[in-house]
Amino acid sequence: MNTKADWQAVGRQLREEDRRGAGEPPTADEVLAYTRGELPPEEEASVRERLLCHPDLVRTLTEPFPAEGAKRGDPDYLTDAEYEFHWAAMQKKMQKPVQPVSQPGRVLHFWRFAAAVAAAISVVLGASLWQANQRLAEPRVVAEQQVLFPDGRRGGGLEAATLSAHGESVLLVVPLIGQNEYQQYRLELVDAASRSTVWKSEPLALRDDETFTLLVSRRFFRPGTYEVVVSGITGATEERVATYSLRVPTPHR
Numbered sequence: 575m576n577t578k579a580d581w582q583a584v585g586r587q588l589r590e591e592d593r594r595g596a597g598e599p600p601t602a603d604e605v606l607a608y609t610r611g612e613l614p615p616e617e618e619a620s621v622r623e624r625l626l627c628h629p630d631l632v633r634t635l636t637e638p639f640p641a642e643g644a645k646r647g648d649p650d651y652l653t654d655a656e657y658e659f660h661w662a663a664m665q666k667k668m669q670k671p672v673q674p675v676s677q678p679g680r681v682l683h684f685w686r687f688a689a690a691v692a693a694a695i696s697v698v699l700g701a702s703l704w705q706a707n708q709r710l711a712e713p714r715v716v717a718e719q720q721v722l723f724p725d726g727r728r729g730g731g732l733e734a735a736t737l738s739a740h741g742e743s744v745l746l747v748v749p750l751i752g753q754n755e756y757q758q759y760r761l762e763l764v765d766a767a768s769r770s771t772v773w774k775s776e777p778l779a780l781r782d783d784e785t786f787t788l789l790v791s792r793r794f795f796r797p798g799t800y801e802v803v804v805s806g807i808t809g810a811t812e813e814r815v816a817t818y819s820l821r822v823p824t825p826h827r
Contacts, residue, residue, distance in 0.1 A: 599625070600621045600625060608621045718738070718739040718740070718745070719744065720738055722735055722748050722749075722802060723749070724816045725819050735821065737795065737821065737823065740792075741792065743790060743791050744789075744790055745788070746789075746820075747786075748761070748804065750785065750804060750815070751784075753804075753816060754784055756808055756815070758777040758778060759805065759806055760776075760777055760804070761778065762803040763803075764800065764802075767798055795822040797825075799820070800820045802820060804816045
């Protein structure tokens with residue numbers, strides 16, 4: 575009489591044979607292309623068949639990521655000490671040499687270990703991303719703002735304006751003077767020394783007060799001179815209409 579354990583052993587053997595017949599599990603690039611629908615029908619069917627032979631990998635890929643971090647009392651909550659212990663144990667495993675296939679029962683299924691490592695890294699990065707999103711969602715007060723004026727219209731000659739903000743961020747106000755006839759506008763931040771664009775906006779509509787505002791982290795700027803370039807867009811034509819020079823001094827230590 576066959577017992578439940580016997581049937582389970584047969585099932586495991588059949589799955590192992592299916593895995594060997596299907597070959598190696600799909601690579602990360604193949605899985606990513608499969609989920610995006612970028613593979614031709616033949617390759618898509620091949621990836622699907624190989625995934626079916628590796629249910630652990632499928633579970634790792636399809637397990638929904640929690641919208642909120644685990645809290646004290648939740649079954650999956652880890653204290654800082656527990657997290658450090660598991661992280662150290664995982665690093666220790668990664669340093670162990672792979673056992674040769676000739677030793678039965680000690681074969682390292684690399685794909686499974688790689689999936690576990692990927693899942694662990696996803697948890698760490700996901701938690702960091704969740705915390706960052708939480709901070710971004712919170713109200714913030716911009717303590718400093720600075721109004722820029724187009725080159726040639728500032729008092730005191732053509733010298734670039736100096737960034738006066740000392741906090742974490744600054745609100746740059748860019749007024750558009752007498753250039754309101756375009757359908758849309760684009761803003762660029764250009765490094766004046768290298769003439770390279772360090773940031774560019776999507777096409778923007780001009781507000782009723784005919785100004786644009788840029789909330790910029792102070793850490794975004796390196797010491798040097800920058801240009802805020804405003805271009806007017808009409809159809810496929812784009813032309814520069816104003817330039818605002820800004821000098822970023824070296825921060826005091």
